[in-house]
Amino acid sequence: TTQKKPHVAVLASPGMGHVTPLLELAKRLVVDHGFQVTFLAISTDAPPAQIQLLNSSTLPPDLHVIHLPHVDVSNLLTASTGVSVRIILVVRQTLSYLPSVITNMQPPIQSLIVDPFCGQALEFAAAFSIPTYLFLTTSASFTALTMYFPTLHAQVDGDYSRIAEKVLVPGCNPLLLDDLVPGVLMPEVLPLCNRIPLVKGVFINTWEELEPVTLGAVRKNPFFLGLPAPPVYPIGPLTKGNEDEPLTSTKESQKMLTWLDKQPPDSVVYVSFGSGGTLSGEQMSELAWGLELSQTRFVWVARPPSEVSASGSFFKAGYDAEGAASYLPDGFLDRTRERGLVISSWAPQVAVLSHGSVAGFVTHCGWNSVLESIAQGVGMIAWPLYAEQSMNARMLVDMGVAVWPKPAGERAVVGRGEVERVVRSVMESEQGKAMRQKVIELQGTALKALGLGGSSNASLAGLADEWRA
Numbered sequence: 501t502t503q504k505k506p507h508v509a510v511l512a513s514p515g516m517g518h519v520t521p522l523l524e525l526a527k528r529l530v531v532d533h534g535f536q537v538t539f540l541a542i543s544t545d546a547p548p549a550q551i552q553l554l555n556s557s558t559l560p561p562d563l564h565v566i567h568l569p570h571v572d573v574s575n576l577l578t579a580s581t582g583v584s585v586r587i588i589l590v591v592r593q594t595l596s597y598l599p600s601v602i603t604n605m606q607p608p609i610q611s612l613i614v615d616p617f618c619g620q621a622l623e624f625a626a627a628f629s630i631p632t633y634l635f636l637t638t639s640a641s642f643t644a645l646t647m648y649f650p651t652l653h654a655q656v657d658g659d660y661s662r663i664a665e666k667v668l669v670p671g672c673n674p675l676l677l678d679d680l681v682p683g684v685l686m687p688e689v690l691p692l693c694n695r696i697p698l699v700k701g702v703f704i705n706t707w708e709e710l711e712p713v714t715l716g717a718v719r720k721n722p723f724f725l726g727l728p729a730p731p732v733y734p735i736g737p738l739t740k741g742n743e744d745e746p747l748t749s750t751k752e753s754q755k756m757l758t759w760l761d762k763q764p765p766d767s768v769v770y771v772s773f774g775s776g777g778t779l780s781g782e783q784m785s786e787l788a789w790g791l792e793l794s795q796t797r798f799v800w801v802a803r804p805p806s807e808v809s810a811s812g813s814f815f816k817a818g819y820d821a822e823g824a825a826s827y828l829p830d831g832f833l834d835r836t837r838e839r840g841l842v843i844s845s846w847a848p849q850v851a852v853l854s855h856g857s858v859a860g861f862v863t864h865c866g867w868n869s870v871l872e873s874i875a876q877g878v879g880m881i882a883w884p885l886y887a888e889q890s891m892n893a894r895m896l897v898d899m900g901v902a903v904w905p906k907p908a909g910e911r912a913v914v915g916r917g918e919v920e921r922v923v924r925s926v927m928e929s930e931q932g933k934a935m936r937q938k939v940i941e942l943q944g945t946a947l948k949a950l951g952l953g954g955s956s957n958a959s960l961a962g963l964a965d966e967w968r969a
């Protein structure tokens with residue numbers, strides 16, 4: 501008997517933080533569940549790494565990538581248009597092609613899976629009566645807050661200064677207001693919240709053992725049961741694999757791996773602030789001094805400071821020809837030549853984190869980076885910069901897998917002494933050892949969740965069966 505092969509479409513907004521987990525989900529549906537998947541990519545302004553990943557010849561045959569037509573938003577931009585507004589404009593323009601793309605797909609699609617920035621797609625899909633699913637590429641904790649947010653917003657009448665210190669999402673661990681403002685509690689998020697009831701289900705890139713309290717609350721707490729909200733499916737951690745890294749390889753990324761091969765086991769700290777993160781010049785300098793004073797080996801994916809690349813850094817995504825060296829303290833590169841490497845291109849992050857010489861990660865706590873670090877058993881130094889990253893950082897500290905350096909002074913800069921302290925504590929101290937143990941424990945639960953019979957595996961398999969029926 502030939503089994504029915506359901507056809508599912510996956511739509512990702514631009515940026516590796518979204519494309520990577522959605523592509524992993526697409527691969528799993530094809531490889532583990534025998535689906536046919538069409539991956540709809542928004543390639544306008546996309547970083548080269550994204551194009552390389554999606555054009556790879558190693559994708560399974562039943563995974564078909566369609567690049568949606570390029571759009572030109574230049575007439576909508578002003579000198580002050582920020583990166584996120586630009587992405588929103590690109591997505592909106594591109595999605596106007598979606599109805600015709602969807603109607604032409606053969607065989608017709610069974611379901612559509614979208615990431616939160618492609619929310620408009622839900623309305624199109626509804627018009628075609630196509631069941632849609634959201635894939636939130638963040639934590640369950642952020643998902644629960646998103647579901648609770650309209651209630652909270654109404655309670656305080658949109659005035660978040662009326663919230664005392666903590667936000668209590670029913671049944672969940674308390675969240676510190678300071679971690680949520682600015683960047684998380686903002687009225688701009690409401691349209692996304694209001695779209696959640698329109699979907700058939702919400703995928704979350706997490707797993708039971710990582711966020712048991714929150715996942716329990718979302719399923720059982722009366723508040724959540726009373727919402728018109730669809731079921732949640734924890735299916736993570738879906739991260740890119742080591743085998744994907746050669747696809748985005750550059751001369752510099754090769755150099756990085758060769759350099760790591762020459763370092764002793766567990767001796768190197770890896771420093772990267774994601775595709776969107778930049779530090780101020782002053783902060784870069786303190787970080788450099790701190791790394792130097794710690795006398796620890798390091799690889800640093802550095803890009804020019806925020807004063808230089810404030811806007812558009814997302815799209816350049818680490819392809820700054822000049823590199824960051826000229827912004828580092830005088831003589832820094834010479835003095836650290838023997839034990840440090842600074843590069844300014846796209847890094848093979850999973851290959852780096854899984855390398856035997858790497859034992860610590862200074863990270864901006866983007867959710868993908870967090871998952872990759874845990875999946876590779878590497879303890880973190882949390883350095884959140886924007887969006888929900890402080891929430892992620894707090895969770896990691898509470899779980900005992902990260903330390904969070906404290907800024908000082910009016911400009912809230914983390915000083916060199918503090919950098920030296922946290923680097924040493926992760927790489928050398930008893931606290932570092934305990935952290936290593938804890939993160940390896942979590943790594944184990946991640947592997948188990950994804951394996952046959954594991955919770956995330958079962959969660960996706962159950963849904964795949966439903967789609968097949």
Ligand code: BUP
Nearest residue numbers: 516517518520774775776846847849866867868869
């Ligand atoms: Br930068 C960089 N190499 O040099 P996050 C990033 N990555 O492989 P972000 C590299 O991009 P959002 C590099 O491994 C991760 O999969 C990294 O996602 C990879 O942060 C991804 O960590 C970055 O979620 O995205 O870029 O800030 O804002 O969407 O969270």
